[in-house]
């Protein structure tokens with residue numbers, strides 16, 4: 213089995229970044245289901261101010277091995293930063309005020325094998341210890357019937373898979389040690405629209421920090437008024453067991469003075485399929501743009517979002533709602549996303 217090109221590219225970026233960034237191998241996974249074969253590293257890259265009172269932003273991709281465009285988007289952003297570090301004074305100033313964490317290839321075994329799941333057949337995004345509180349769609353919401361069916365959660369009571377555990381460790385070490393952090397996890401899936409999902413996935417109840425999420429949505433709409441993202445709680449689409457970001461958001465919320473606002477970018481792949489229907493006949497093509505100019509356009513489109521999130525994290529104290537404004541944000545968000553009645 214060949215080393216995925218994503219890992220080769222990531223190593224190249226780490227080398228080019230030199231002393232401006234730090235990289236660490238969180239774990240190694242077997243590329244094949246059986247042990248004893250090729251081992252692939254799960255890598256995290258950090259840059260920016262490491263002080264614990266500084267906010268942080270995390271960029272994640274490649275959780276699902278088939279969705280290589282998610283890895284590509286995160287890697288394109290990292291590449292742009294590495295190149296700008298050589299000359300862009302404003303970027304260096306920005307990095308004094310924010311910690312950045314990159315994990316573009318969370319599931320290298322899945323990427324190498326061309327599967328959504330990891331080599332053990334586990335869907336990492338169904339693998340966290342969290343149960344849906346309502347009925348989930350059959351299979352899609354996560355299942356424990358068999359590793360040979362999609363959306364397998366892993367055995368009941370077992371520890372998390374090494375890749376999911378590595379992601380959680382990075383979030384706990386680099387994001388939850390700080391007063392405020394944002395995260396975006398880049399995926400692609402069926403659908404015509406690009407979606408930005410926030411918790412929860414395991415329940416239709418609103419998250420405790422709905423007001424803060426509404427404020428983030430507000431500054432994004434104001435500064436990028438022509439964006440085409442559908443911003444919504446994942447529960448508006450479907451409920452699922454084992455969502456890593458529900459789990460991590462709850463971990464953060466249990467800690468005093470810690471706030472994590474995680475987003476999942478779900479790029480709508482039907483856009484690419486519609487323009488190039490032959491893609492339907494390729495498993496890889498359902499989840500990724502196959503034509504070079506379309507891939508470039510997708511990468512370009514999402515750069516503004518990733519850059520926005522870094523700026524929003526750095527400036528969190530300027531836009532997070534005050535205690536007075538929380539009530540209004542919360543009411544508006546309940547109306548917009550949860551069908552609640554308008555406030556009097």
Ligand SMILES: [Zn+2]
Nearest residue numbers: 276279399400
């Ligand atoms: Zn995915």
